Amino acid sequence: MSDKSSLVPAWAGTAPDADALFVMAETALATMPDVFKPHLTGVVIAIEEFADDEVLGSLGIEHPYDLTGLYEGRPLTERSIGESGGMPDRVTLYRIPILVEWIEGGERLDWLVRHVLIHEIGHHFGFSDEDMHALEDMA
Template sequence: MAALDQPARDLPPDAAAIEEIALATLEGLPREFRDHLGDVVLIVEDLADDETLAALGIEHPLDLTGLYHGRPLGEKSSSESGAPPDRIHLYRRAILDEWIETGVGLQALVSHVMIHEIGHHFGLSDDDMHALEDGVA
């Protein structure tokens, strides 16, 4: 019975907690970025599926914390109607594993992954992604 009496703070963060941090990260972005993210869907899953891992050449699901599915804004055209929406996937268990291994704060880690995936949406370089992350922090 003691396990049932443990407070919720002793449990690992669930998908809703990860999503809350990711959405707060979005809110902290400069308006010019937020205005172009309205159609991007945020999905928090425990792990990437085997098909995704195989397509990326990743052997272990805990090695992938996030993924952007879509085409960068600069590569899109108006003739692409009917295409599925762009998606950002955050993989909770991989994020939690990295959180434990690195000691980086969960909010900082989720924000880092989220901004990296947002950067792919905009076609940003790694340096641009770091600058954007520094502006949100």
């Protein structure tokens, strides 16, 4: 009998780890329309368990389960041509809140990760929530 455990994703049957969520985020990023991809070069994607108290406080969020993702950076719509030397833009996905939403909502996890990532990338482009929904439909 062959060992088929290597055919099952590492997160099958248990909560996916940060590496599995990162792979889902990278896969989602690859589905972005080609027109956006050049502007995403250098955007860092990170996976953390929860947002820290400082981040939550700065956003007026009381409970760490209420924040699934965060964009940190300066939106492209607010930059000038001469700008350089800043920190790279960063999208952080918060693993535990995403997993809680996944369990409670019943959506596919890869879809949920994609949804959160696209929403946060929308902030990078200076998009409104309506723009982000349209972008998600295109990707």
